[in-house]
Amino acid sequence: QSALTQPPSASGSPGQSVTISCTGTSSDVGAYNYVSWYQQHPGKAPKLMIYEVTKRPSGVPDRFSGSKSGNTASLTVSGLQAEDEADYYCSSYAGSNNFYVFGTGTKVTVL
Amino acid sequence: QITLKESGPTLVKPTQTLTLTCTFSGFSLSTSGVGVGWIRQPPGKALEWLALIYWDDDKRYSPSLKSRLTITKDTSKNQVVLTMTNMDPVDTATYYCAHRASDFDIWGQGTMVTVSS
Numbered sequence: 001q002s003a004l005t006q007p008p009s010a011s012g013s014p015g016q017s018v019t020i021s022c023t024g025t026s027s028d029v030g031a032y033n034y035v036s037w038y039q040q041h042p043g044k045a046p047k048l049m050i051y052e053v054t055k056r057p058s059g060v061p062d063r064f065s066g067s068k069s070g071n072t073a074s075l076t077v078s079g080l081q082a083e084d085e086a087d088y089y090c091s092s093y094a095g096s097n098n099f100y101v102f103g104t105g106t107k108v109t110v111l
Numbered sequence: 112q113i114t115l116k117e118s119g120p121t122l123v124k125p126t127q128t129l130t131l132t133c134t135f136s137g138f139s140l141s142t143s144g145v146g147v148g149w150i151r152q153p154p155g156k157a158l159e160w161l162a163l164i165y166w167d168d169d170k171r172y173s174p175s176l177k178s179r180l181t182i183t184k185d186t187s188k189n190q191v192v193l194t195m196t197n198m199d200p201v202d203t204a205t206y207y208c209a210h211r212a213s214d215f216d217i218w219g220q221g222t223m224v225t226v227s228s
Contacts, residue, residue, distance in 0.1 A: 001174050003157060036214040038158070045207055045218040046150075046158065057216055089158050091214070099171045102150075102158040 133208030
């Protein structure tokens with residue numbers, strides 16, 4: 001059960017967009033539409049931002065959007081704001097045996 | 112309003128068994144589709160899913176840790192308990208419990224566990 005692969009860092013200026021990738025395999029990301037994204041500020045618990053690839057929980061700004069193509073999922077943050085600076089983790093359902101896997105995490109910096 | 116809170120020892124010795132309790136409110140673990148999971152995060156490292164228990168007592172474990180983990184629920188007390196045997200310093204981490212409906216949508220604040228002699 002290997003972690004999903006994310007770039008260690010990403011950055012953008014306020015108002016710009018940043019896209020984070022999450023690469024898995026045909027047994028997890030590629031097989032199911034159960035990819036989620038979590039935002040984590042330092043010293044805080046993670047917060048669900050996207051689930052089932054594209055859905056936003058109530059209260060999450062529509063600046064956050066998700067997509068998937070093949071074995072790679074992506075999170076796009078549009079109109080970057082200072083408070084978007086955080087660590088972001090993807091996750092995916094991985095079938096009945098492995099069940100659930102997180103990504104390696106990406107630190108987003110707002111320049 | 113759904114809330115969860117983790118409790119347990121902050122320090123355990125190597126080879127000991129860790130027992131963590133997640134006490135929750137605002138939902139029932141007897142409601143169809145609902146689950147409670149455990150996730151941990153070593154200092155400065157990524158999240159790692161550990162275990163999940165559903166309303167119908169279906170239990171799922173991380174394959175790499177399955178032999179060391181047990182998850183149980185007490186619906187009447189609104190609690191989920193995770194035990195991890197044979198603790199090692201590499202198990203030092205913040206341990207979170209989380210409500211699962213639309214994935215892990217509500218998290219507890221986490222509890223830091225240090226494994227050291």
